[in-house]
Amino acid sequence: MTGTEVRAVVGRRSAPAEDVVEFALHPVAGGELPAWEPGAHVDVVLGSGMVRQYSLCGDPADRTTYRIAVLRQADGRGGSAWLHDRLEVGEEIALRGPRNHFPLEPAGSYVFLAGGIGITPLLPMVRRVAASGAAWTLHxxxxxxxxxxxxxxxxxxxxxxxxxxxxxxxDEYGLIDLSAALDPAPPETAIYCCGPEPLIAAAEVACAARGLALRTERFSPREIADAVDTAFVVALAASGEELVVPAGRSIVDVLVEAGADILTSCEEGTCGTCELAVLAGTPDHRDSVLTDEERAAGDRILPCVSRASSERLVLDL
Incomplete structure (x- = not known):
């Protein structure tokens, strides 16, 4: 599905690291781009019709420029290769968003854990926290x-x-020493982590053992152990229509087939684009976006991957 798009032009290409290209994007017609806060990402609509999400790593105060950094992924789905090989200075591209499911929240102190290209959403956070005078460390x-x-x-x-x-x-020091990073952290410290799945999984275990609040952003779906698909019904609150979601098909697939107006992007539970409000029933959360508290509340769902634990879900749609 398509949503409101902003046309941007590439003002600059640079290479901040091996296999990484940064694009500076400006509004085609001049003026300002939509406002954003640290942790936000944009959907980039590629010329091939693919849509990919990239964290904004520039300055939120500069409404004339978005900066995104793209790591070439040899085993990816083709989006990073397209951007590296095809998108040049002066070319136009469509953007959707920004959206922020990884916001920087007030805290007494901060620890940031970054792995590889996972530095991109954390860079604006670090700048903001450093300028505020709050205590922080970045590993x-x-x-x-x-x-x-x-x-x-x-x-x-x-x-x-x-x-x-x-x-x-x-190659010099091995992996990040999570004990050294987290042991000095006071209980009120906010921990932010972004990077490859092994780092995030290790940070989840380490923070849980210490009672520290961890916020994560994943670039790939989290693994769901022992997930079993069963059929259930979704009811659309606006029309009263009821649709059966069989095992092996997603809620999004069934909604789109029925003509429902729903915006999608990654379709793997990592971007949050398709989030819907749940009015009744119990979601079976399988996304990589919602926090544990948001999942426990049961009032929203990412229908591209999540299902229902109850026989019926009522959606605000």
């Missing part, structure tokens, strides 16, 4: 220094915080 890992984007910018930010950035190239 940033990557395969090599050459593969780690924005090291120069982080040096500038570190000057604000006073030796708060811990760089961990794996």
């Amino acid at each position: 940033y890992g990557g395969r090599t220094r050459a593969s780690m984007a924005y090291l120069a910018e982080l040096t500038d930010v570190d000057d604000l915080g006073g030796d708060c950035v811990n760089l961990v190239p794996q």
Whole structure:
């Protein structure tokens, strides 16, 4: 499905690390782009019809420019290769959003854990927190220094915080030492983590053991163990129509087939584009976006991947 789009033109290409290209995007007609806050991402509509999500890593105060950094993924679905190989300075591209399911929240102190291209949503957060004077540390890992984007910018930010950035190239130091990163953290510390799944999974275990609040953003779907599909009914509150969602088909598939107006993008539960309100019934959450508290509330669902634990779900649609 399509939604409201903003046309942007590529103003600059740069290479902040090996296999990473940054694009500076400006509104085609001049003026300002939609406002955003640290943690936000945009949907990038590629010329091939693919839609991919990329974190905004620039300055939220600069409404004339969006910055996104794209890692070429050899085993990806083709989006990063298209952007690396096809999108040049002066070309136009369509954007949707921004959306923010990874917001920076007030806290007494912060620990940021970044792996590889996972630095992108954390970079604006670190700048914001460093400028505020709050206590913070960033632990940033990557395969090599050459593969780690924005090291120069982080040096500038570190000057604000006073030796708060811990760089961990794996070929020099191994993996991020989560015990060393988390053990000094007071209970009220907010932990933000973005990167490959092994880092996020390890951070979840480590934070749970210490009673620390962890906020994550995943670039790939989380694994759901022992998930079983059964048929259920979704009811559309506006029309009263009831639709059967059989095992093996998603709620989104059934809704679109029935002509429902629903916006989708990643269709793997990582972007949050298709989020719907649940008015009755119990969701079986399988997304990688909602927090544990949001899942427990049971009042929203990502219908591209999630299902129902009850026999019937009533959606605000």
